[in-house]
Amino acid sequence: MPTQNTYILAIESSCDDTACAILENDRVLSNVVANQKIHEQYGGVVPELASRAHQSNIIPVVEEALKLAKIDKKQLSAIAFTKGPGLMGSLLVGTSFAKSLALSLNIPLLDVHHMHGHILAHFIDDGQEKPSYPFLALTISGGHTQIVQVNSSSNLVVLGTTQDDAVGEAFDKSGKILGLGYPAGPQIDRLAKLGNPRKFEFPVPKAPDLNYSFSGFKTAVLYFLQRETKKNEDFIKENLEDICASIQYTLIKILFKKLEKAVIQTGIKQVAIGGGVSANSGIREHLKSMESKGWKTFIPPFEYTTDNAAMIGIAGYFKYLENDFAGLDTTASPRIHM
Numbered sequence: 516m517p518t519q520n521t522y523i524l525a526i527e528s529s530c531d532d533t534a535c536a537i538l539e540n541d542r543v544l545s546n547v548v549a550n551q552k553i554h555e556q557y558g559g560v561v562p563e564l565a566s567r568a569h570q571s572n573i574i575p576v577v578e579e580a581l582k583l584a585k586i587d588k589k590q591l592s593a594i595a596f597t598k599g600p601g602l603m604g605s606l607l608v609g610t611s612f613a614k615s616l617a618l619s620l621n622i623p624l625l626d627v628h629h630m631h632g633h634i635l636a637h638f639i640d641d642g643q644e645k646p647s648y649p650f651l652a653l654t655i656s657g658g659h660t661q662i663v664q665v666n667s668s669s670n671l672v673v674l675g676t677t678q679d680d681a682v683g684e685a686f687d688k689s690g691k692i693l694g695l696g697y698p699a700g701p702q703i704d705r706l707a708k709l710g711n712p713r714k715f716e717f718p719v720p721k722a723p724d725l726n727y728s729f730s731g732f733k734t735a736v737l738y739f740l741q742r743e744t745k746k747n748e749d750f751i752k753e754n755l756e757d758i759c760a761s762i763q764y765t766l767i768k769i770l771f772k773k774l775e776k777a778v779i780q781t782g783i784k785q786v787a788i789g790g791g792v793s794a795n796s797g798i799r800e801h802l803k804s805m806e807s808k809g810w811k812t813f814i815p816p817f818e819y820t821t822d823n824a825a826m827i828g829i830a831g832y833f834k835y836l837e838n839d840f841a842g843l844d845t846t847a848s849p850r851i852h853m
């Protein structure tokens with residue numbers, strides 16, 4: 516460990532949130548997120564509007580993060596940013612800004628994989644017990660659904676992944692069919708608490724090994740609702756809470772079927788969740804309940820589940836400790852692999 520404190524300014528701009536955080540070693544001094552409301556009216560993220568909004572948000576967000584952390588730019592040790600995966604136009608704003616800032620301050624640059632950030636967010640110092648290596652991470656977001664074996668902060672092996680949609684898309688697309696706003700995940704979560712999860716049955720799609728598939732699920736929800744609303748045009752209105760509870764119940768069943776298989780196959784019983792969908796209260800509860808089967812489970816604090824820059828800061832901090840710096844020729848990589 517370095518004797519001096521390390522101050523990292525981190526930027527996350529991979530999708531529709533412009534975020535900046537300042538970390539002192541593994542401690543978060545500030546964590547600012549500007550959500551882009553503009554996409555709600557379109558029912559999904561519009562890439563061109565996202566990159567424009569990042570352009571206007573980035574300087575105010577960075578200034579706010581520095582102000583809240585009470586840190587002067589001259590104290591910074593390095594700049595971390597999300598290299599990918601994500602939307603090209605969005606990533607470019609964060610990447611270009613981070614490079615320019617590092618160059619002007621003459622400090623090193625740390626390029627971070629977005630999903631490493633979601634996983635390593637567990638190591639942010641928040642007074643909670645941390646997982647020890649190796650552990651399994653279920654990373655669930657609007658773009659990803661993966662089971663990852665985490666051997667160290669730089670050795671992360673994907674054991675299974677989705678072959679089509681991510682689980683966040685299954686939440687959002689089902690919600691869109693139900694007439695819920697974007698993103699629908701949090702709304703389904705809220706409504707599901709009031710409904711009966713066994714009222715309606717949806718199919719569990721088949722996928723090989725530890726992989727996932729969600730595109731058939733969304734289609735099944737669509738056909739089910741088309742069939743029912745033909746019989747009763749108020750079907751959705753009259754059953755919204757039960758439909759949401761049943762959708763959420765099935766998605767949890769799909770996620771945990773493969774996660775349980777991964778625990779058995781690897782013999783690793785420490786299991787963490789990360790990514791925007793891990794904010795889901797049903798998923799959190801179900802994971803906790805697995806402790807009765809001998810699992811040790813880790814759930815990140817709420818503010819570090821959906822996209823944020825603190826997670827990019829902690830992942831950058833681990834790279835900093837290993838002198839794993841990026842060159843100024845680094846580029847945004849929308850489809851980067853783990």
Ligand code: KG4
Binds near residue numbers: 686700820
């Ligand atoms: O990680 P994230 O903020 O962005 C991506 O990297 O994709 O994840 C966003 C996803 C969206 O699909 C959103 O609906 C979902 O996370 N989400 C939730 C909840 N909160 C956010 N899904 C289910 N329940 C929630 N409480």
Ligand code: ZN
Binds near residue numbers: 629633
């Ligand atoms: Zn994310």
